[in-house]
Amino acid sequence: MVRRMNTTFSRMRIRRRLVQVILGLTMLCCLNMGTIGLHVGAGSAHALSPLAGKVVVLDPGHGGPDGGAVSPSGLVEKAVALQVAQYLRDYLQQAGALVRMTRETDTDLAKAKTRGYSRRKTEDLMKRARIVNESQADILISIHLNSFPNPRYSGAQTFYCSKLEESRKLASSVQQELIAGLANTKRMAKQFDDIFLLNQSRIPAVLVEIGFLSHAKEAQLLAEPEYQKKVAASIYRGILRYYTAPPD
Template sequence: MTFIIIRKRWIYISIVAIAAILLIILTSGLWNRSITTSSVPSTTKTIIIDAGHGGIDPGAIGKSGAIEKDINLTIAKYLREYLEQSGTTVIMTRETDTGLYTSSGSIRNKKNEDLRNRKNLVKNSKGDLFISIHLNSFPQAQYYGAQTFYSSDNPQGKILAKKIQDEFINTLDKNNTRIALPKDNMYLIKGLDIPAVLVECGFLSNAAEEKKLKNSNYQKKIAWSIYVGIQQYYAEQ
């Protein structure tokens, strides 16, 4: 009888100890880091990250003053960090609050030049995959949710977009009903020979989502969603 009681006690202690270890791993972020180091399908790849807008072009501006170009760049840098940790080579279209244009010309001409230069960078960089990061904004304030777009002339971009959209839903908002959609009027991702997507990470025109988008932890979750989507894409190639 004593042996049985002692054995049950040790089993109980062992279960508690294992649960405690798992709790430490999950809460300390070691679980995420283990995923990062083990998710290596893109290790030998070169990925181009575009932080939308910049310089004279702020992009969308939320009612509380959140500026799209700044949030885009922050998310892009978090994504670069995750990718580089897994050994991926990353090329950024910009790393500061600048645009890819000359100092002369009208604002409209500068914006057009900026887009052309970004696309030329993508074409000339010999990258394997292209991600352009943006934030959405509508006149109506009720719309919300991250969404991924691809060009219909890019079948691999469609697969990539769906993977990232799945992760947006899994990680950011399970109630998000948006799906990856083709959009052929997006100059940056049209006519490319590599998988290319444009991600709208949320709506600055929605007050609740704007508040989230300004939060660094939420920005990291967005970057992580994109990162995992990329890994899922390469894992199935």
């Protein structure tokens, strides 16, 4: 009897996993065809979604007095990172995920009384790490924009810390979808162990540099809401891929 029950439960788990994979692939196809509305809506659909109940921390980089990188035309990293994170939040929530944002407005996370850029930056990063590790989340996605003195460099790239193998898998999944969705980069996911937030995270975590503000044409794209949605959709597809693709 115990063997029969174990066999039955095993089959049920396999069937449920297959349904989740099929639904995940269906959602990927919907995004690829441009149906970004993703009104998953019904509770039953949420229950079957590969992202149902998953807790995702989204971390839009910088904020407040820390603007981050700035394009030659004046586009500021903190604003674009927040907008893309908000689009990504919407896609994730519509798929049944629970989303925690480290910031939702143009603020940093340091205390108001803290003075000095370096002190505020340190306090801000420590608060972000605390949010990540106290949120009981499944994954962390930190969103930033790149910049380099040589303006010829462009393209999105995903970074991860070697501390957790799952971070590498998440980074690879996200980068594959950025390559497919944006069609303007051949960059691969890259290990980088000196990023404070990734190093402090106790859950799978990646930092996505969604493009170069120092590249004139890419900066123009990054200022456009439709392109921002395209970036967010690519990251979303990467998260879906992480949860539905067979282990590598």
